[in-house]
Amino acid sequence: MRIVYLHQYFNTPEQHGSTRSYEFARRLAARGHDVHIVTSERGERTSGKWSTTAVEGFTVHWRHVPYSNDMSAASRLKAFATFAMAAAGQARRLRGDVVFATSTPLTIFVPAWYAVAFRRTPLVFEIRDSWPSVPIALGYLRNPVAQFLARCLERKAYRRSAHIIALSPGMKEEACLHGARPDRVTVIPNAADVGLFDVDQSAGVAWRDSHEIARDVPLVVYAGTLGAANEVEYLVNVAAEARSLNPQVVFAIMGTGAREENIRDLAARKGLLNTTVRLMRPVPKNEIPAFFSAADITTSVVTDNAAMNANSANKFFDSLAAGRSIAINHGGWQAELIQERGVGLVLDRHDYSAAARQLVEFVEDSSRLLEAGQQALALAKSQFSRDDLAARLADVLESVSSSRDNRLTG
Structure with missing residues (x-):
C-alpha cells in the first residue's frame, strides 16, 4: 500500500x-510498502518549491520552511502554519492508501485532514508530545482563544483519526481525556537502536581523547535540545555541587536551543565552563553512539512541571541501546522503569546537593555502573527494539487500510 507519512521535522542519521520517522519509514518500505515522507527542509536553501530524494527505499518530499529552536513563539507558529498549508496539497496529490501524521506540532493534523477529506482514506495520528497540554502548562500558549482553538483541533484530530499512536502511557491517558477512544489508541514508545549504538569501546576512548577528557574521569553526558522545556540549567547547578564532592567529574552537554546562552552564562558564573561543564554543538545522530560510549552515565532532564512526566525522550532510549545507565529528574513511566529495572537514577528535582550526591556516589561505584549498563541493554532488547516497534506500527497501518478496503468492497 502507499503510505503518505507527514512529519514536519523529519531527520536522516x-x-x-x-x-524515529526515518527508522520507521525504511522498515515500512522493507516490508513492501510505498512510503512517501512529506516534510520541511530547515537549512539555508530558499526555494519555495518541492524537491524529492530517494532515501533507503522510500521517497522524501521536501519544502523549505525555516525553523530553529531559538525562534520566538510567533515565528514558530508562522513556521507551523506555513508548512501546514504547503503540505496539505502535496499530501493530497500523493493519494495514499493511508495517511500517517506525526506531531509535533499539532498543526500537522491540518494537512493530513485535508489529504483525506471526502475520501475513504484512513488517517492515523501519532502523538509525540501532549499538545496542547504541554505548551499550555509551560505558559507558551497563554491566549484563551488560542487555547480553545488548539483544544478544538486536538479533539478533531482524535475523533477524525481511524487510530492514534501515543508515545507513552501518559500520552494515551491524555488523549483519551480529550476525546480519543481507548480501543483506538496504541502505545508505541520511542525505540532503542541497539545495532546503531553497538560500537567498540575504542570509539568512546577516541571521543574522550579528541575532546581532552581523561579516560579515567567520571563523565556525565546530555545530548538534546537546550530549551525551556528541558531546563538543562538544572545539570549545571548539580555540576556545581558535584565539583565539591569529586572535582574530577565532568558534565558534557551537547545541543543547541533557546536557552543555550543562559546555560553557558550560568556555567561561567559558577566557574565551571570548559572545566567541570563542557558545552558542545550538536552532531548528526550517527555520531551520538561514540559520545554515549564515552559516558559513564547519560541524563535526560525536564523543567519542573508534571505535564513533562509523560515524555518519551529519545535520549532515554539511546542510553538503553548504548548499554549506559541513565539519570532523570522527573516522575512518570520512565522513572518507574528505572527503579523497577535498576538501569539508573531518579535524581532529586529540587535539591541540587542531594542530586549531586546521588550522581557522584553512582559514578564512583564501578560495579553498580556495570550492572546498570547491562540491565539497560537487556531492557532495550526486550521491550524497545526498533524492529519490534516498527512491526507494531506496520500492523496498525495495515489494519486500518484493510478495514477501509473491506468497507469499500462490502
Whole structure:
C-alpha cells in the first residue's frame, strides 16, 4: 500500500535530532510498502518549491520552511502554519492508501485532514508530545482563544483519526481525556537502536581523547535540545555541587536551543565552563553512539512541571541501546522503569546537593555502573527494539487500510 507519512521535522542519521520517522519509514518500505515522507527542509536553501530524494527505499518530499529552536513563539507558529498549508496539497496529490501524521506540532493534523477529506482514506495520528497540554502548562500558549482553538483541533484530530499512536502511557491517558477512544489508541514508545549504538569501546576512548577528557574521569553526558522545556540549567547547578564532592567529574552537554546562552552564562558564573561543564554543538545522530560510549552515565532532564512526566525522550532510549545507565529528574513511566529495572537514577528535582550526591556516589561505584549498563541493554532488547516497534506500527497501518478496503468492497 502507499503510505503518505507527514512529519514536519523529519531527520536522516546525517542530521542531528530524532530519527524515529526515518527508522520507521525504511522498515515500512522493507516490508513492501510505498512510503512517501512529506516534510520541511530547515537549512539555508530558499526555494519555495518541492524537491524529492530517494532515501533507503522510500521517497522524501521536501519544502523549505525555516525553523530553529531559538525562534520566538510567533515565528514558530508562522513556521507551523506555513508548512501546514504547503503540505496539505502535496499530501493530497500523493493519494495514499493511508495517511500517517506525526506531531509535533499539532498543526500537522491540518494537512493530513485535508489529504483525506471526502475520501475513504484512513488517517492515523501519532502523538509525540501532549499538545496542547504541554505548551499550555509551560505558559507558551497563554491566549484563551488560542487555547480553545488548539483544544478544538486536538479533539478533531482524535475523533477524525481511524487510530492514534501515543508515545507513552501518559500520552494515551491524555488523549483519551480529550476525546480519543481507548480501543483506538496504541502505545508505541520511542525505540532503542541497539545495532546503531553497538560500537567498540575504542570509539568512546577516541571521543574522550579528541575532546581532552581523561579516560579515567567520571563523565556525565546530555545530548538534546537546550530549551525551556528541558531546563538543562538544572545539570549545571548539580555540576556545581558535584565539583565539591569529586572535582574530577565532568558534565558534557551537547545541543543547541533557546536557552543555550543562559546555560553557558550560568556555567561561567559558577566557574565551571570548559572545566567541570563542557558545552558542545550538536552532531548528526550517527555520531551520538561514540559520545554515549564515552559516558559513564547519560541524563535526560525536564523543567519542573508534571505535564513533562509523560515524555518519551529519545535520549532515554539511546542510553538503553548504548548499554549506559541513565539519570532523570522527573516522575512518570520512565522513572518507574528505572527503579523497577535498576538501569539508573531518579535524581532529586529540587535539591541540587542531594542530586549531586546521588550522581557522584553512582559514578564512583564501578560495579553498580556495570550492572546498570547491562540491565539497560537487556531492557532495550526486550521491550524497545526498533524492529519490534516498527512491526507494531506496520500492523496498525495495515489494519486500518484493510478495514477501509473491506468497507469499500462490502
